Amino acid sequence: MKLRMLPALLVLLPFLSMAQLSIKGRVIDAQTAVPLQGAHLNLNNRLVKTTTDEKGMFEINNLKPGNHKLKVTYMGYQNWDAVFEITTNRTMIISMEPAAILTEETIINATRAGEKTPVAFQNLSASEISKNNQGRDIPFLLEQMPATVVTSDAGTGVGYTGIRIRGTDMNRINITVNGIPLNDAESHSVFWVNMPDFASSVGSLQVQRGVGTSTNGASAFGASINLLTEAPANEAFGEITNAAGSFNTLRHSVQAGTGLIKEKWAMDARLSKLSSDGYIDRAFSDLKSFYVSGGYYGSNTILKLNIFSGKEITYQAWDGVPSYILEENRTYNGIGMYTDHLGQTKFYENETDNYQQDHYQAMLSQRLGGNLTGNFALHYTKGFGYYEQFKDDADLTEYLIAPVAIPGNDTSFITESDLIRRKYLDNDFYGFTWSLNYEKEKLSLIAGGSGNRYEGLHFGEVIWAEFAQTAGYNHRWYEGTGDKKDLNVFAKARFQANKKLSLYGDLQLRGIQYKLDGRDDDQRDISQSHDFLFFNPKAGIHYSVHKNGSLYLGFAVANREPNRDNYTDADPTKPGPVAETLFDYELGYNYSDESVKASVNLYFMDYKDQLVLTGAINDVGAAIMTNVPVSYRAGIELSTAVKITDKLQTSANLTLSSNKIWNFTEYVDDWDNWGSQIENEIGTTNIAFSPGAIAGAAVSWAFAKGFDATINGKYVSRQYIDNTSSPDRSLDPYFVSNLRLSWSVEPKFMRGLEVSANINNLFNSEYETNAWIYRFYSEGSYNVYDGYFPQAGINYMLALTIRL
Structure with missing residues (x-):
């Protein structure tokens, strides 16, 4: 009622x-x-x-x-x-x-697109980020952007989350913070769970779709996300946010800043804690983070130091829900399940992922005279953590533990045991970034680059075993290292040829040395080394058709090296994976006036040797990614925002695309003939997790003094979970809607008070956003192991923010 x-x-x-x-x-x-x-x-x-x-x-x-x-x-x-x-x-x-002073924006000018850069991009300001920040990970802040799909292992947006843009997954999206690479150098991914509530310290962000402009770190192979941390406030402030919601989700955040002291010095800090039981069974998250920034802001110099850290403990939920269980129990989580000696089903309580990541950034921006400014940054990231697993009836020899003799019987041995293992990652990532920016009338020049090194130690230990008399405490059964050096240099130029025409050019040279040593968890020797030298040119034009409208045309090349898993999982008896190449063509039109913003963008992304899952396996039966010679993504992106009245605004976007692999061959394990595979010639097929239609819309209404309501909706069409285009192995289309209500007031004794309520999945849709599958042939028929990731039904989050 x-x-x-x-x-x-x-x-x-x-x-x-x-x-x-x-x-x-x-x-x-x-x-x-x-x-x-x-x-x-x-x-x-x-x-x-x-x-x-x-x-x-x-x-x-x-x-x-x-x-x-x-x-x-x-x-x-x-x-x-x-x-x-x-x-x-x-x-x-x-x-x-x-x-005559510098601004915070000079820190990231070298890697961001400008108004006349011929790429498809969208910015989010500090106020837009703050309005939509529920404490969920950054991918969920971007959910309403064109061509974007987000997912959450726990189903709530807290814990392990992911994002795809134009069907491109996290491993191929370049992400930087203040121009400093955030992607893990080996996996190429970003684990947002290690940076809880980081959105509260972001001053602005930019998403570039396609290759975009040259940047630091792993190559943008479909999109890039550029984050700029918050600038100091002019006046001292304090802010407290407390929020509570479904699944026992709690968020507590405290922020404070000195403002500009003597118009030159400033310091800001944030402390956050988030926790949630998760929608999926036992998929709890216990997350903590802090952010501290201090700096000197002079007329010709900005010197800034950032330190931020995140610590996470999450119960594992990355196996998903098997399809045969999904209809009966959408919250099922089989991770940690075992059978005790009485035959009872139990769940190991500490089947958790534990990780801490600490970031240190020192940034200098200096006016060098006239129209020239320089930027230089040093950075260091320390990561350490592990995930813990209970394994029942584990084969002791797989863990380099000798069989245990049975007392009184010289011929019988215990070869299997219940045990608890941990897999660790201990890594260091450090380096520098730099840029020189020259601006004069019709010409803008930027030169920049970075040099980074990653040193990672991967190892596993057995911390307990029921039967393991010969194994010591924290018995280590494997150890491997990764050492990666990445050096890049780029130069960008924009020339205003006349009042309407602007020319753009961008050249990047990137060199990589990557060395692996040691053994993987299955005792295979992974020692190998790889060197790459990539040339990534980009060019385009921007043409002002009239006062409010402009056209752009762009072409860009990107190259991407295989990641650690591509190498360690590869079959040593066959040629290994090679680098991927992307040729990106973009054509767009933008319109903007006081009431309407609209854009249309056509793209064609032509891949050479894209790495995809084909079902092929290595010499020990593990799935591997294989280079396919020809594949592409082509589509159209439409977006608009309309201010109907001063109080009523709407926005919408639509992406229609075709994403294909030519001459695709599927490989299926033949369990009836162990060690062999069945080859199925599929021909032209759809690329997995690449929906043909994505649409979003939102309406915002400031319906009374201090009151605001926003309702949005997101539609995602069918997504295939492998590359066979089979409807039986796909995610159903879904539509999900969210409602946000807020009330804010500015009492005389404080800067502001805001109460907000977010109702997510307003219409209680049942839908899944991600999945995995393993297909095999046995006893004359095809069978699968799979896991789907259902998202929470209707859920809420209430928040109170006090601004002092």
Whole structure:
């Protein structure tokens, strides 16, 4: 009954606030008219939570008629302030005069796309990030972006999460923080669980679809995500957030900052704790993190030090739910299950993943004279952790443990035992990044690069065994190392040929040395070394069709080396994996005015030697990824945002694509003829996890003073979980919707108070976002082992934020 009344209330409430007025406008550079994104607004000596968007636009609603004082601040510019009377809604252009100081944005200028860069990209400002931040991982902040699909092992967005953009998985998405590589050098992936609540310390982010611009770290092989940590506030502040929700999910976060002291020094800090029982059985998460940043902000120099860390303990849920159980028990988790000596089914309580990752970043931005600025950063990341597993009736010889003699019987031995094992990763990643930026009238030049080294130790220990008299404490049964050196240099140029035409060029040279030593967990010798030298050119044009519209055309090349698993799982009796190459063609049109933003982008991503799962196995029966000669992704991306009124806004996006592998051959294990495989010629087939249609839409309504409601929806079409295009092995299409309600007020004794309620999966859809499969032939028929990852039904999160 209460839910039925909600639409009526939403309709009636606007009439209660007809006397409320608004100010909207645009903040620009007074000399160049370039829009200033992220400018802070202070109304009547109180900081407004709204900041300007990528077009420099802002809007302040729910104002009473009368005199108001507005102050606008932006690092690197002189403050702007004015007192004025409003009796009707007001629109203004605010021109800010540059001050002779650097801005925080100079740290990431070398790796971000600009307004006239011929690539498809989207920015999220600090206010947009804050509005959608529930404490879930960063992939869920990006869920409503074009061509994007997200997933969560525990089903709630807390714990292990992932993201795909244009069907490209985490291993092929380049991710940087302040221009510093975040991807793991060996796996190429990013484990967001190691960075809980990091979104609370992000000042802005940019997602580039396709190859994008040259960046540091692993090559962008379909997308890149560029994160910039928060800039210091102009004034001292404090902020406390407490949230609680379904599945016993709790979030506690405390933030504080000094503001600019003597307009030059600042320090910010955050401490967070998140916990959740998870939607999936026993898939709990216990997450902690902190962030500390301090710096000097002078007229010609920015010197900044960041230290941030995350520690996670999560119960493993990465096996998914078998398809034959899915309909009866969507929360099933078979990990940790064993049978005790009485024949009873039990679950090992400590079947957990445990990891801590510490990041240290020292960044210097320096004006070198005239139009030239330089950036230099040193970084170090320390990672250490393990995951623990109970194994019943394990073969002792597989763990290099001698059979145990039975007392009184010289001919009988115990060869199997229950045991507990841990697999460890101990790694160090360190290096530097640099760039030089030159800006003068029609010409923009950027030169940059990085040098990084990764040193990783992989090892496993048996910490307990029921029968293991010859094994010592923490018996180590395997150990292997990885040593990777990565050096790249790039140069970018943009030339304004005339008032309408801009030319873009980007050249990158990247060299890699990768050496593996030791043994894997199955005792295979993995010693090998690989060297690569990649040349990645990019070029394009940007053409201003008219005042509000522009066209762009871009071409880019990316090369990607195989990751650690590609090498360690490869069959040593056959040629190993080779590097992949991507040729990316982009054609787009952007339109923007005060009320409407719209874009259309056509892309064709032509792959050479893309690594995919074919069902092929190595010499010991483990699945391997194989290079396929020809494959492609082609599609169209449409997006729009419309401001219908000052209080009502809508946005939508649609991606339609075709993702194919030519002349694909599937390999299926033949259990009836052990050691052999059946080959099935499939021909042209769909690439796994690449839906042909992805759509999103959202409506936001500021329906009363301080009240705001946003409802969004996401549709994802069928996704095949292998490369055979079989409907029997696919994820069903799904639509999921979320609702956010918020109320904010600014009492006299504090900067702000906000209460928000997020209702996720509003219509209680049953859907899965990820899966794995192993197919085999036995007793005259095809069979599968598989695991699906269902997401939670309707669930909620309530939050209270106090801003001091």
